Amino acid sequence: MEVQLKRGSLEVCVLASLLKEDSYGYKIIQSLQEVVEISESTLYPILRRLEASNCLKSYSVEHNGRLRKFYSITEKGKDKIKEYLQDFQELMNIFNYIAKEVRKDD
Amino acid sequence: MEVQLKRGSLEVCVLASLLKEDSYGYKIIQSLQEVVEISESTLYPILRRLEASNCLKSYSVEHNGRLRKFYSITEKGKDKIKEYLQDFQELMNIFNYIAKEVRKDD
DNA sequence: CATAGTACTATGCGTTGTATAGTATTATAC
DNA sequence: GTATAATACTATACAACGCATAGTACTATG
Numbered sequence: 001m002e003v004q005l006k007r008g009s010l011e012v013c014v015l016a017s018l019l020k021e022d023s024y025g026y027k028i029i030q031s032l033q034e035v036v037e038i039s040e041s042t043l044y045p046i047l048r049r050l051e052a053s054n055c056l057k058s059y060s061v062e063h064n065g066r067l068r069k070f071y072s073i074t075e076k077g078k079d080k081i082k083e084y085l086q087d088f089q090e091l092m093n094i095f096n097y098i099a100k101e102v103r104k105d106d
Numbered sequence: 107m108e109v110q111l112k113r114g115s116l117e118v119c120v121l122a123s124l125l126k127e128d129s130y131g132y133k134i135i136q137s138l139q140e141v142v143e144i145s146e147s148t149l150y151p152i153l154r155r156l157e158a159s160n161c162l163k164s165y166s167v168e169h170n171g172r173l174r175k176f177y178s179i180t181e182k183g184k185d186k187i188k189e190y191l192q193d194f195q196e197l198m199n200i201f202n203y204i205a206k207e208v209r210k211d212d
Numbered sequence: 213c214a215t216a217g218t219a220c221t222a223t224g225c226g227t228t229g230t231a232t233a234g235t236a237t238t239a240t241a242c
Numbered sequence: 243g244t245a246t247a248a249t250a251c252t253a254t255a256c257a258a259c260g261c262a263t264a265g266t267a268c269t270a271t272g
Contacts, residue, residue, distance in 0.1 A: 003226095007258085066268065068220095087107050109258080110228095
């Protein structure tokens with residue numbers, strides 16, 4: 001999948017994965033595996049950005065003598081998901097236009 | 107519409123608009139108006155990129171004593187559209203996942 | 213005891229959408 | 243008759259984001 005096309009979607013994908021329950025970096029990558037390939041170098045900056053913009057809150061839990069950083073979604077994070085769902089409708093318009101022009105061309 | 111979400115789609119949108127007939131910068135902006143808002147500063151770099159990557163060819167036609175630059179789509183450009191249509195299916199998977207998680211949360 | 217898995221941080225790059233500004237001609241309106 | 247809008251394009255510079263790469267460090271498994 002072309003890199004550019006993922007832009008804006010990965011972030012929201014991560015947010016959505018936290019709706020059900022709080023989670024931490026490594027586990028988020030595992031749980032999103034089926035939906036989209038996301039690497040550490042992509043996820044961790046996303047988590048930091050989302051926390052900085054108050055879409056996520058974090059807290060640490062000790063696990064095997066080390067701290068595991070859990071993230072939980074905020075109301076602002078939920079709002080961001082809703083905005084995405086709306087924006088995606090517009091993107092669908094673009095997609096539909098392209099598909100339509102292709103059909104005309106056949 | 108969030109800027110990041112447009113990434114990768116605008117380019118293909120421009121390509122698709124040239125399937126029907128050759129066109130030039132100003133007219134492309136007009137014709138895409140209903141589908142997506144695209145400004146000069148977005149379109150012209152796209153046109154140059156697409157030409158540099160051989161997805162478009164260009165030729166100039168005199169109009170009112172000035173040269174008007176027409177673009178026509180190449181086979182490579184058409185291939186790029188097809189790739190986009192496929193990639194978009196993957197993006198839809200991401201979208202569907204997000205929408206599903208939101209429904210669960212209600 | 214080496215390898216794989218777990219868990220996270222830091223640095224840096226390329227692509228792309230867009231703002232801003234500049235150039236220059238023609239058509240319309242006051 | 244001159245100001246404004248429309249036409250048509252070029253050039254520069256920026257910010258955001260996905261991702262590659264590398265490093266740290268601990269635990270479990272064979």
